[in-house]
Amino acid sequence: MRFVSLFLNNRLTIAPETLVNDSSLKAVPFFELPMVEQPPLNQTFRYDEKLQQILYGKQLLFDELSFTVDQIQLHYENGYVKYSIGISKTSNGYVCSRCGNEKSRLFAVFSCFRCKSDSCAYCRNCIMMGRVSECTPMISWCGPKVRWPLENNLLWNGELSSGQQLASQKFVEGIGSEGELLIWAVCGAGKTEVLFKGIEKALNLGLRVCIATPRTDVVLELAPRLKAVFPNSMVASYYGGSEERETKAQLVISTTHQMYRFKQAFNIMIVDEVDAFPYSYDQTLQHSVSLAVTPKHFLLYLSATPSKTMKKAAMNERLPCVKIPKRFHGFPLPVPKMVWGGEWKKRLERGKLPATFLKWLKAQAESGRRAMIFVSSVSVLEKLIELIRKEVDVPVDSVHSEDPLRKEKVIQFRNEDIQLLLTTTILERGVTVPFLDVAVFGADHDVFTESALVQIAGRSGRSKDDHDGKVLLFHYGKSLSMIQAINHIKNMNKEAGL
Template sequence: MRFVSLFLNNRLTIAPEMLVSPVKAVPFSELPTVEQPPLNPTFQYDEKLQQTLYGKSLLFDELLFTIEQIQQHYENGYVKYSPGISKTSNGYLCSRCRNEKSRLFAAFSCFRCKSDNCAYCRNCIMMGRVSQCTPLVSWNGPKVKWSHENNLHWNGELSSGQQLASKEFVKRIGSEGELLIWAVCGAGKTEVLFKGIEKALNLGLRVCIATPRTDVVLELAPRLKAVFPNTIVAGYYGGTEERETPAQLVISTTHQLYRFKQAFNIMIIDEVDAFPYSYDKTLQHAVSRAVTPKHFLLYLSATPSKAMKKATRKRTLPCVKIPNRFHGFPLPVPGMVWGGEWKKRLERGKLPAPFLNWLKAQAKSGRRAMIFVSSVSVLEKLTELIKKIVDVPVESVHAEDPMRKEKVTQFRNEDIQLLVTTTILERGVTVPFLDVAVFGADHDVFTESALVQIAGRAGRSKDDHNGEVLLFHYGKSLSMIQAINHTKNMNKEAGL
């Protein structure tokens, strides 16, 4: 989009090209530095625009308002324009995701600004293209006032470990700082959050639960809406229809945080060790950008990183540990099963005998099972073979599967008995009466934390606490041994 700079009411200002003529227009990045127009207290601002933009930084294309409406709010000081891409001494800087890597920028022939070399950021393009001629639009007016009546509707009971963590979280609401809750898979981390979230909401604070996986958002959002029926709760993920909802309690994928700016007083980062958040500095920046200057950070993890463990030992990071599951039974310890050269057998259209025997027995048992694999190519070959061998409903799912949401729902509803999946479902999915198998567990993709999380899918129900976890391999890996030792140590620490 091209803009012009002009004098309006004795003040230098800017405006989109189509609203001003015949002044010469230039790309937004080429405009001179212009002071933000002062707030006009007599202007009747649009509350819907306020609710849409508050705490966010969005593209024009993401707003369901006319350019005239947005510009009018800008001229009266209620909306702010910021450069999307800035030039630096080393190249470019993306204002949305803070990417500075030259290889993650590209240029295109832009219809809007008429430039043949309009630079844009590839790192966050999945959120909409930020380019040199693209301003980011944010709210500069009065704050949205949140409800102070957000009572928790939940009659469940917490285990002793959950109570300890819950009380520590509640105690810290209203103050700044950070806390790690290190809890085993199936400890009931979501229930631990309830009282702290209730206190925060009733103080008029805004809360976000950020998670790496869309599947976790889809599972958590309905649960939180049920226990906070008087609160505006929204789940944000790619394709959601709730992105425009001005929610006080937000459950969001970490990627959606690119859109927020100084929005949340309380940030809860679920599975803080998980990919891609743990590896992507721009996602970590998105979290720091999404919180208010004074904020509280709560980290949740069953498998914290070495750096976090070190910080807890040094007591620079406060930590509460929950070593046992909410139902009090031990974590299922994974069993290792030698499966031979599974890669070669799969290429020849065959399955290792131990896995084949387990598969037939599992199908006959009527119990559901998740079968984890290392890649989409393995997933496709294995699923095709399984469907030929057993006469039960079998499906597969991976990150790019357009039917991913529907298949997971079908699996929960027992319409699918065997679900072959990549590590995309290693976290956050809770299904009762479930067994787990890892096909090719010696592959590098199955790290200690991944295997611990995968094993954590089984035995989560008090009515079926000893689900089976089997690691089919062609040679024991260090990660497999570490994951088994991790599980045994947690059971030992819980006195089980």
């Protein structure tokens, strides 16, 4: 987009060229504009509350707002909206102000219709959130703060285990102060319930809270639970395709990718599944979380399988940590059983299933129990589901990250409309279904790391009424990850005294 600089009310200001009818003024791309002071706040201006609630604590593109350019410009001229550079050029290359990307290979140039440049640079790293380019200003709110309700009562009558109680207390103590805390809790320990009291305290102090997680499925799992226990609070879920992204919310449950859109918004940041892909591998996602918090904030990490770095920091007391080695119902974690499956890749290519897997499959179908069958890739998933449907006469379906019906299929699985659900590792976290067994087809594949297998095993036995679900690892040779995952689970059970 091209802007012009001009004098307005005896001050040098800027405006989109489409709003200025003066051909003598030179229009230039946004990044070429001279530095101008932010217009002072006009207290008599009647600002749009809808724009306030959408922009508050965020930095967005013009294209992400349903307001016209002249409406946004009017708020800018009255000091309520700020324009800032999206892509900066330095001596070392480009920097994206939204995601923090500095890698030259993740920038590109294009012939831009808006700024008329043949080499307008843009960031490829966060392009899935909308294109940020040199001529694209980021828009943020600098007017009055959004006011939150002061009564946010927790409606939950459950009881916490001793481990949960300790973790909850530590979290509550941190609310209102600066710091960080790791809650290292086994799958099924009841991490969500541990958060309730701390969130309640934060909301009633007028603080803003975010629960950020790498997976959309986890957002879909958490949002209804939190809305139910905080019925009087402003709660919204943010993810790709969410209809609540413009909803005013004091408590936000979001994917980590959506953090790119926030800036100094949250006093309390809870990063769930902090070890999960892609958050654990993507430094720009971690950077976006650091930008999304206020200068004074409390950071809480949740994980069943923290990284070696985090474990070391906790052991050296550089990172405060509370460990919950026991599930809320007090029963042991199901220990996976390794089952020889032979050369499963070659058998799939020949259109056959390994004998041991076929035997389990038929028994599982006859039992009436639901099962999640994890596979290493979409290609394996597509071949396997065809063969399974030929062998059993029960509802079978599959899901993966690019499946447009992923949300609907998970709901069907919960509602027992699907008995056998094949999935990639996309569902290794965040999905809680009672009366469930788990199988990993080709568990020796590299994609099944120790943490992935621990998380997968954690899908089973989560209900106190069905705490001993089965976990089977079908393989063609025991991998180190399989052995480490089993030892990990056994050690947690031992630590819990089980």
